[in-house]
Amino acid sequence: MARMKFLCDADRCIECNACVTACKNEHEVPWGINRRRVVTLNDGKPGERSVSMACMHCTDAPCAAVCPVNCFYTTADAVVLHSKDICIGCGYCFYACPFGAPQYPRVGNFGSRGKMDKCTYCSGGPEPDFSTAEYEKYGSNRLAEGKLPLCAEMCSTKALLAGDGEMIAEIYKQRVIKRGYGSGAWGWKTAYRETVAI
Amino acid sequence: MRRATTFLSTLLLAVMLFAVPGALSPAQAQNPIQADGQNPMGARPTADSVNEEFLFKQESKIRGRVSIPDGKSANLIQPQGREYQNFRERWLPWIGALVILGMLAALGVFFLFRGRIMMEHSQESGKKILRFNAFERFTHWMTAVCFIILSLSGLNYIFGKRLLMPLIGPEAFGALAQWAKYSHVYLAWPFMLGVAFMFVLWIRDNIPSKVDWAWIKAGGGFIGKGHPHAGRFNAGQKGVFWMVAGFGAAMAATGLMMLFPFALTDINGMQVMQVIHSVIGIVFIAGILAHIYIGTLGMEGAYDAMGSGKVDLAWARAHHDLWVEQEQARTGSGPQLKGHPAPAE
Numbered sequence: 001m002a003r004m005k006f007l008c009d010a011d012r013c014i015e016c017n018a019c020v021t022a023c024k025n026e027h028e029v030p031w032g033i034n035r036r037r038v039v040t041l042n043d044g045k046p047g048e049r050s051v052s053m054a055c056m057h058c059t060d061a062p063c064a065a066v067c068p069v070n071c072f073y074t075t076a077d078a079v080v081l082h083s084k085d086i087c088i089g090c091g092y093c094f095y096a097c098p099f100g101a102p103q104y105p106r107v108g109n110f111g112s113r114g115k116m117d118k119c120t121y122c123s124g125g126p127e128p129d130f131s132t133a134e135y136e137k138y139g140s141n142r143l144a145e146g147k148l149p150l151c152a153e154m155c156s157t158k159a160l161l162a163g164d165g166e167m168i169a170e171i172y173k174q175r176v177i178k179r180g181y182g183s184g185a186w187g188w189k190t191a192y193r194e195t196v197a198i
Numbered sequence: 199m200r201r202a203t204t205f206l207s208t209l210l211l212a213v214m215l216f217a218v219p220g221a222l223s224p225a226q227a228q229n230p231i232q233a234d235g236q237n238p239m240g241a242r243p244t245a246d247s248v249n250e251e252f253l254f255k256q257e258s259k260i261r262g263r264v265s266i267p268d269g270k271s272a273n274l275i276q277p278q279g280r281e282y283q284n285f286r287e288r289w290l291p292w293i294g295a296l297v298i299l300g301m302l303a304a305l306g307v308f309f310l311f312r313g314r315i316m317m318e319h320s321q322e323s324g325k326k327i328l329r330f331n332a333f334e335r336f337t338h339w340m341t342a343v344c345f346i347i348l349s350l351s352g353l354n355y356i357f358g359k360r361l362l363m364p365l366i367g368p369e370a371f372g373a374l375a376q377w378a379k380y381s382h383v384y385l386a387w388p389f390m391l392g393v394a395f396m397f398v399l400w401i402r403d404n405i406p407s408k409v410d411w412a413w414i415k416a417g418g419g420f421i422g423k424g425h426p427h428a429g430r431f432n433a434g435q436k437g438v439f440w441m442v443a444g445f446g447a448a449m450a451a452t453g454l455m456m457l458f459p460f461a462l463t464d465i466n467g468m469q470v471m472q473v474i475h476s477v478i479g480i481v482f483i484a485g486i487l488a489h490i491y492i493g494t495l496g497m498e499g500a501y502d503a504m505g506s507g508k509v510d511l512a513w514a515r516a517h518h519d520l521w522v523e524q525e526q527a528r529t530g531s532g533p534q535l536k537g538h539p540a541p542a543e
Contacts, residue, residue: 037266037271039272039273039274040263040264042262046246049247069363069371070363086368088379096279098279100273184249184251186250
């Protein structure tokens with residue numbers, strides 16, 4: 001089985017935000033929730049870089065560990081998913097997530113946030129594949145169709161890579177060797193406790 | 199005049215033109231023009247970009263700019279989430295289990311050795327004295343009921359998935375935990391109100407005094423025989439009062455921060471609030487367990503104070519002699535409540 005990961009090649013990301021838009025459209029993500037976002041570092045300064053970030057589907061995922069109701073589970077492809085039926089909206093996963101991935105429909109009302117929503121690596125939830133319930137709660141299930149996450153698939157500069165960790169790391173390595181530089185695999189150390197050695 | 203201005207600005211321009219190449223020279227020394235001369239500035243704009251390692255040296259988390267209104271999403275990576283995970287999953291369950299079970303064990307050992315502290319009888323036995331009026335008892339029990347539910351729903355955040363979930367299954371536990379969360383969030387308000395009321399009601403009788411020091415030195419009557427002097431509240435009860443006031447305030451402050459997340463603090467602040475709230479909560483529960491023990495099982499006659507509000511005069515004289523004197527002096531006629539003559543023995 002593959003070990004699915006994301007890798008954003010910041011030297012290629014042009015901050016077009018198409019990944020964000022594609023994700024919102026594909027899964028009909030509600031207003032106010034962004035499963036993916038593009039963060040610009042050193043904005044307007046020399047060396048500015050943009051990184052597209054969503055759930056990294058961590059190894060020993062902090063969200064899953066701190067969840068008081070154990071609503072998270074990891075699929076055979078190492079994708080971290082959760083059940084909105086069990087989630088109580090306590091917000092702990094947001095405090096634990098190094099990447100700010102968990103999102104909630106509400107903030108107010110004494111912290112009654114509603115069910116948590118996050119990137120599913122385009123692979124739905126615990127409901128049967130392609131069911132209406134799955135689509136309504138988690139969005140489409142591209143992985144079950146044999147497709148990779150849409151954000152990476154439609155990235156115009158191929159900055160965002162999705163797929164088996166070893167394969168995308170190899171693609172990134174080749175790029176770095178060819179062009180002679182690379183700002184690294186953002187977040188990999190925190191998410192997977194390893195980085196892409198070049 | 200105009201000519202002077204023109205002259206000055208020309209001079210300034212000249213100075214700038216000469217100064218700029220001078221200012222650039224150190225940068226050029228750092229980035230010498232490549233032999234192939236592709237970049238006249240000598241900089242490699244793509245290669246000299248920011249990277250993770252460099253940013254983590256400057257700050258503990260990586261922040262940037264986002265084009266969406268949610269300011270929290272500007273945090274790209276906050277590795278502190280891993281530390282929070284470590285505390286919550288590795289340390290907190292052990293802290294909770296050791297402190298709470300440790301207190302229960304200590305109370306059990308105390309009960310085995312000391313047993314129930316029985317009432318001592320005197321000629322005043324059977325007469326009653328009002329210790330807590332209806333409003334005081336209402337405040338106490340409102341706070342107490344809230345505290346018990348808050349404790350159980352709070353402990354559920356730590357131990358529920360470990361103890362309860364395997365027993366009743368994830369769906370039932372999810373539903374239960376949802377209601378526990380709502381009760382935790384909404385009962386926090388009457389609890390805070392109760393703590394505030396108790397603080398105002400009883401602070402007058404809880405100012406530490408010299409009598410308390412003597413009470414502590416005498417072992418509070420728990421160890422050895424006889425009763426040291428005590429006012430309306432002895433040093434132990436004053437300890438409970440100040441614990442409830444202090445921990446109550448700390449729980450309220452950290453709890454309110456969580457009820458209104460990110461209103462006053464950022465992600466790391468929220469993590470710290472969680473840590474404080476959980477650790478103080480656990481110590482608070484252990485402290486209140488001791489309070490419940492001594493108010494019910496541990497001492498005969500003590501429960502009446504919060505039950506009916508009226509305690510046996512002999513008990514009151516033994517445990518709170520200075521208060522009884524004060525009350526008798528205040529009411530003049532003595533401690534009796536109307537319609538409660540002492541039964542003939």
